[in-house]
Amino acid sequence: xxxxxxxxxxxxxxxxxxxxxxxxxxxxxxxxxxxxxxxxxxxxxxxxxxxxxxxxxxxxxxxxxxxxxxxxxxxxxxxxxxxxxxxxxxxxxxxxxxxxxxxxxxxxxxxxxxxxxxxxxxxxxxxxxxxxxxxxxxxxxxxxxxxxxxxxxxxxxxxxxxxxxxxxxxxxxxxxxxxxxxxxxxxxxxxxxxxxxxxxxxxxxxxxxxxxxxxxxxxxxxxxxxxxxxxxxxxxxxxxxxxxxxxxxxxxxxxxxxxxxxxxxxxxxxxxxxxxxxxxxxxxxxxxxxxxxxxxxxxxxxxxxxxxxxxxxxxxxxxxxxxxxxxxxxxxxxxxxxxxxxxxxxxxxxxxxxxxxxxxxxxxxxxxxxxxxxxxxxxxxxxxxxxxxxxxxxxxxxxxxxxxxxxxxxxxxxxxxx
Numbered sequence: 001x002x003x004x005x006x007x008x009x010x011x012x013x014x015x016x017x018x019x020x021x022x023x024x025x026x027x028x029x030x031x032x033x034x035x036x037x038x039x040x041x042x043x044x045x046x047x048x049x050x051x052x053x054x055x056x057x058x059x060x061x062x063x064x065x066x067x068x069x070x071x072x073x074x075x076x077x078x079x080x081x082x083x084x085x086x087x088x089x090x091x092x093x094x095x096x097x098x099x100x101x102x103x104x105x106x107x108x109x110x111x112x113x114x115x116x117x118x119x120x121x122x123x124x125x126x127x128x129x130x131x132x133x134x135x136x137x138x139x140x141x142x143x144x145x146x147x148x149x150x151x152x153x154x155x156x157x158x159x160x161x162x163x164x165x166x167x168x169x170x171x172x173x174x175x176x177x178x179x180x181x182x183x184x185x186x187x188x189x190x191x192x193x194x195x196x197x198x199x200x201x202x203x204x205x206x207x208x209x210x211x212x213x214x215x216x217x218x219x220x221x222x223x224x225x226x227x228x229x230x231x232x233x234x235x236x237x238x239x240x241x242x243x244x245x246x247x248x249x250x251x252x253x254x255x256x257x258x259x260x261x262x263x264x265x266x267x268x269x270x271x272x273x274x275x276x277x278x279x280x281x282x283x284x285x286x287x288x289x290x291x292x293x294x295x296x297x298x299x300x301x302x303x304x305x306x307x308x309x310x311x312x313x314x315x316x317x318x319x320x321x322x323x324x325x326x327x328x329x330x331x332x333x334x335x336x337x338x339x340x341x342x343x344x345x346x347x348x349x350x351x352x353x354x355x356x357x358x359x360x361x362x363x364x365x366x367x368x369x370x371x372x373x374x375x376x377x378x379x380x381x382x383x384x385x386x387x388x389x390x391x392x393x394x395x396x397x398x399x400x401x402x403x404x405x406x407x408x409x410x411x412x413x414x415x416x417x418x
Contacts, residue, residue, distance in 0.1 A: 161239030
């Protein structure tokens with residue numbers, strides 16, 4: 001066969017356009033298969049199980065719909081104008097002297113104004129209705145809270161890197177798992193042992209901050225049985241990605257059985273057990289405590305679980321009384337909370353160099369860089385060094401290159417007088 005014959009035989013295949021029906025069908029099939037992968041996504045925020053989360057979901061949908069009243073027409077008109085006033089359309093009216101239309105001005109200003117008024121009204125109403133500190137007035141649409149219903153109180157403590165749940169009315173506690181009965185109001189009191197975190201169960205309600213030395217509130221309700229995921233939404237160090245817990249929504253009988261199971265564990269949660277639990281750890285298994293020491297949660301909030309520590313409310317009382325004069329130095333040492341972890345060796349690994357006393361990874365500057373202010377007013381303080389130093393190249397000349405003191409409540413020099 002000659003070369004010309006070979007080329008002629010191959011021409012139909014080689015000349016097939018990229019947009020052939022067969023190839024387009026295969027592309028559509030591949031796209032459909034890739035879209036099917038989205039079926040594994042958990043859209044729990046848009047299909048929650050609690051009334052508070054449902055109202056928040058509805059607020060998202062309503063706000064988006066209102067904004068689309070402007071966005072969709074603008075997008076559609078953009079394409080319409082581009083098509084109508086194309087160069088090939090000789091029927092399009094050309095009016096270079098056009099500069100004003102009262103009708104257009106009314107539409108352009110009135111529609112966005114009405115949308116802003118509607119969004120403002122929705123924001124005002126929902127801000128008060130969905131206030132996390134506000135006790136629930138209903139369990140579901142058209143279902144008010146019965147007068148005889150008892151609220152379930154749960155004290156939440158964010159630890160490094162796990163969650164502690166204390167049930168003061170039942171005398172039990174759990175780690176990395178909590179349970180609640182369906183259609184029963186839940187009152188959360190939330191705090192943290194060391195750093196900021198956020199308590200977030202997407203199926204239940206929005207996220208609430210957990211802060212050391214403070215307590216925040218959340219009122220919510222779960223309306224259907226199931227097991228849902230709780231997470232921390234605030235980065236808090238190396239164990240953050242595994243700081244999850246299970247939220248179990250049960251029938252009343254199922255919840256009573258869960259409480260009985262926790263009581264059967266027998267392990268007491270006293271101050272000594274809490275201090276051991278407070279030490280940073282990752283991927284902690286679920287555990288239960290059959291009893292809780294009285295006043296433990298108040299001590300956790302007051303940062304005074306460890307022996308000899310002064311509670312925050314005691315400090316506030318002393319300050320309100322005008323101070324304690326000669327006793328101030330002794331009281332200050334009792335408030336030195338951050339150094340307690342450093343001295344015991346239990347400080348989280350995510351802490352920064354000044355607070356931990358650990359040297360930085362390196363202060364050797366990359367080759368070819370020009371340190372800021374090197375040749376100006378700092379006499380070459382930032383000049384590249386051949387070896388790392390603890391001052392990271394930013395200390396003043398002849399300054400102490402040792403670790404800085406802890407970031408909170410630094411201890412004054414000896415002989416310091418208040």
